[in-house]
Amino acid sequence: MTYEYAPAAGASAVAPSYAAPAAAQAKCTYVSTPAGYVAPAPTNKNLYSGAQISGLSVMTASAATLIDEETLEYLDAQRLVDHRLVKNIELEHKNIEFVFEHTERYNNWKTDELYIERASLTEASFLAKIHDEEQQNLKRRQLEEVSSQKSIGEDQRTFNLIMNEMKSLTDQCGQNILAAERIKCAKKIMKERRNAARLREVEDPEIRVILKGLDFNSKTAAEEKLKTEALAAKEAKIHHAKVLAQLVRNQKEIEQLREVHLLQRKYISRYLDCELEIVDENEALLSEHTSKEQALEEHLKQQADIEENVINMKMLTLQSNQNDRVVSQMAATVRGRQRKEAKLLELRERREAKIREKEFWNSEIAILKAHLSRTGCATDGPEYMEKQAELLSRMPQDLDDCIEEVDEDSMEGDEPTSPVATDDINIAAARARELALFEILKRSHHEASKKLKSQNIKSREMRRIEQQTALAAILVAQEADIKRLKSQQELEMQAFEETQKSSSKADEDNAASNERLYGMLPKFVADVMKTGGAVEPRPFECLAFLTADIVSFTNLSSKSSAKQVVSLLNRLYSQMDDVIDSFEDIYKLETIGDAYNVVAGLNTQETGQPKDFALNMVECAQRFVEIVKNLDMSDQIQDSIQMRIGVHVGPAVGGVANPAMPKYSLFGDTVTITGQMEQTSRPMEVHVSAPTYELIKDVFECEVSEAVAILDGKQRMGAWWLLHKKSRNGSNLRLGASR
The missing domain is CATH 3.30.70.1230 (Nucleotide cyclase, GGDEF domain)
Structure with missing residues (x-):
């Protein structure tokens, strides 16, 4: 039992000596009031009731005179010891409460971390499943694409073969039809020319135009003749003379043209016979040359088609191999990307867990400091570190270490590189080599065809020169005879034109007077006055x-x-x-x-x-x-x-x-x-x-x-x-x- 002494104001510091019972020494503390000594205050509120405390106070007051000075000192010492013990017990009680609260928060945090870890594992499992499905879909799509490309290549090759065959057949039919049409047209022209020559029809365009003009002039003359009957005698005579002169001139020109036409018809008949023979010969020669050229072109085309099919098959094989390598490379790329993503996810999860752990312990340290400040303990220094180690025994020692950032760029080198570019270059080189060989073959075919065509053209040209020489001889003879006949006709027309000059001047004067007359008078008046x-x-x-x-x-x-x-x-x-x-x-x-x-x-x-x-x-x-x-x-x-x-x-x-x-x-x-x-x-x-x-x-x-x-x-x-x-x-x- 500890007694506390609290002297009252003006009271003596000496108290009577008193030996408290042993049971009371463990449970009571005496305090001093202004009235002197009072009953001991219980350190535990549950030890005494109110009546017991009052009885003790009376007993203490009656026995206070018996306590001596030595007893008071002993009691003061015991009182201080008891006071410190109570404080230590209260502090220990608060520390235990803090430890309980800290343990509860720590358990909650660990539970949350466990749930987060399970969620991360579930997410990682889901992502792995998605990645596996993506890889399987990629492989399936690549295989389908390869199959589709093979099918398209086969279809294209078959289509090209069919189109080449159809084109060759169309060209052959077109050439045959064209040759037949040429022969038919040539024979038809020759037949028409012969019939025209036999029937003495005029084929010269100039003569035909003149004859049409003569026919028109004849009709005009007849109409003018009917009109002149109603006009005055003078005007009728002038107009009639003009019409007659024109008719005479036209008749003269017709006779001259008929003579020229007869001469031309004779030479045209000879020329047509020679030309028909030339056409028949040229058509036969052209047909022979065309058939040879077609046979050579067909043979060369078949060889080119065979070579092209071989090249296409090689290219399809190379492309198929390339597609397989591309599929494997893309699958490896997907796997590498998945590993990188999994590693990044794991690093991120670790970093986030460390961040959450650090935040938790920082909050616990703040709560600890607040608890220590309330209990009057130090919040810094060695004493604080001891308290921290005692109360936060689970806190890790590496909490203050720096949390590193996740460097995604440093993981780029882990991805496997793709050799697709090298394969593409190899395919291009192979295609270039095959196409170069194919071009050489096509050039050789073209040279052979060109050589045959040049030989045929040369032979036809030589034959054409001979034919033109024969036709030119006929035309030279014709031109000489026509020139002689025209010189004779020109002399005759000069004499006839002299007789027409006087009448033309009178016609011009008459036209000018008519124009002035119609400008001065209405038409019906001018028509009457013109006749006089x-x-x-x-x-x-x-x-x-x-x-x-x-x-x-x-x-x-x-x-x-x-x-x-x-x-x-x-x-x-x-x-x-x-x-x-x-x-x-x-x-x-x-x-x-x-x-x-x-x-x-x-x-x-x-x-x-x-x-x-x-x-x-x-x-x-x-x-x-x-x-x-x-x-x-x-x-x-x-x-x-x-x-x-x-x-x-x-x-x-x-x-x-x-x-x-x-x-x-x-x-x-x-x-x-x-x-x-x-x-x-x-x-x-x-x-x-x-x-x-x-x-x-x-x-x-x-x-x-x-x-x-x-x-x-x-x-x-x-x-x-x-x-x-x-x-x-x-x-x-x-x-x-x-x-």
């Missing part, structure tokens, strides 16, 4: 008139020079004349200053319709407007000009007013109303009368005009502005000027 007859006035039921006038032309001409005015009118009227020429039946009546008058329907009065006349005239007017818009005014004082246009449809009377200076004129109210339409028109627009509108309203859109025309008897006629042409698809094309 009188043109009778005639009424027209319906004509379309157009009058166009330049706006402010008087003011423009007064400011411009004469050259500018003439240039402007010439440029404008030339383009308007081109527009008129594009229509079949529009005739320019006259141009007076800046006024331009046009009429439609003169030449087709009997066959045409008033609506067609009106539509043509309105379209012509719109094109006049476009010409004025785009007119070149670069040499004028103004940038542009404007034009007023009026159109009217109605009856009129026409005739030639002055036969000495013929000019066809038209008269009537229609001409006057057309002028009124033009005068009341707005610039750059087309002003049409009511009759014209009735004819064109189905084709053109129009707008009612405020202007009216005054007729005889002060009758009023409505007018319309031409807008645009109607379109079937719903879109309208604007033809006139925009207002």
Whole structure:
């Protein structure tokens, strides 16, 4: 039993001597309070109850006077010993609890490591199984590929043999057919030439063209003869003389050509006989040479095919061996890769296990340091190392060693190298050698075939030279006779041409006068005046008139020079004349200053319709407007000009007013109303009368005009502005000027 002495404030340090019972010495400790000595405090809470402690305190107080100084010292010493013992027991208890907790954590960690090791073994087993399956699949695919290549090689070789046989048969059939066609065509040509010579048919292309021309001239002469009967006597005589002269000249040429043809026919007959003999001989010689060349080519081709088959079989054998080596090499590569992967996996697992072990012990060291700091023990130095060795007895000594990284590059040298490249080079070299030998054989075959062909060509060429010499002799004799005959015919034609010169000059003068006449007058008037007859006035039921006038032309001409005015009118009227020429039946009546008058329907009065006349005239007017818009005014004082246009449809009377200076004129109210339409028109627009509108309203859109025309008897006629042409698809094309 140990007693602790705790002196109270102001109390004496001397205590009475007391001998505690032996049982109490092992279980109690006396402490001092401010009131003096108190009952001993039990070191174990379970030794005494509260009542026992109170009884002890009373007894201690009553016997305190008996304790002497020696007893107090003994009790203090025992109390210190007991205090240290209690602390040691408590520390040992905490250490034991820490060891229990550490043992539990260590067992848990070992259990986890065991599970991880089992999972790694399972994964390694699964990967090994997958690798084995992959290797088996690789071998199977390689074997299938080898078998497929062998099958493809056999099929290709069989196909090449069949194709070569078919090609040789096709070439042979084609040559036979071509030779037969040549012989047949040559015989047919010779037969036709002989028949033509017997029937005296003209085969010269020049003669045939001339005869066709003569036939055409005969028909033309007959037609002209019928036409001249209705013309004047003078014109009929001139034309008749011209036709007769042409007929005489043609007859003369026919006679000369017939003489030349008779001479040519004689030589052609001789030439054809010789040529037919040459053709027969050449065909027989060519057939003989062709058969020899075909036989040689067939023999050489069979030898080449045999040699090519031998080369193909050698190449297939080499390729099969190469494929076997490739399969073995790839299998070895797969096995090496699998070993490397297994080794890498094992190293990684070891490294990860070491990392986890190090992390576990580091955490245990941290927990140990925290435990020691709570119990007041040192966390560093030799004392700490002893505690660590005592409490963490399972911790390995090489925990602080560095964990090395897994170096995958250092394991690359373990893989076996592949000799496939060397085998490929050997196959290529073998193929090159075989192909070189095959090429040498083909060149020798080609040289033999070429030599035979050159011999045949040389023999045929020599025979052809002999044949051409014989044919040339016939042609030389023919040319000499034809030249002599043509020189005689040229002398005869010179005398005949002298008689034709005078008549040709008269024909040229007549053509020029006709052209001028048709340009000045309508066709039906010019036809009558050309024969010398009188043109009778005639009424027209319906004509379309157009009058166009330049706006402010008087003011423009007064400011411009004469050259500018003439240039402007010439440029404008030339383009308007081109527009008129594009229509079949529009005739320019006259141009007076800046006024331009046009009429439609003169030449087709009997066959045409008033609506067609009106539509043509309105379209012509719109094109006049476009010409004025785009007119070149670069040499004028103004940038542009404007034009007023009026159109009217109605009856009129026409005739030639002055036969000495013929000019066809038209008269009537229609001409006057057309002028009124033009005068009341707005610039750059087309002003049409009511009759014209009735004819064109189905084709053109129009707008009612405020202007009216005054007729005889002060009758009023409505007018319309031409807008645009109607379109079937719903879109309208604007033809006139925009207002």
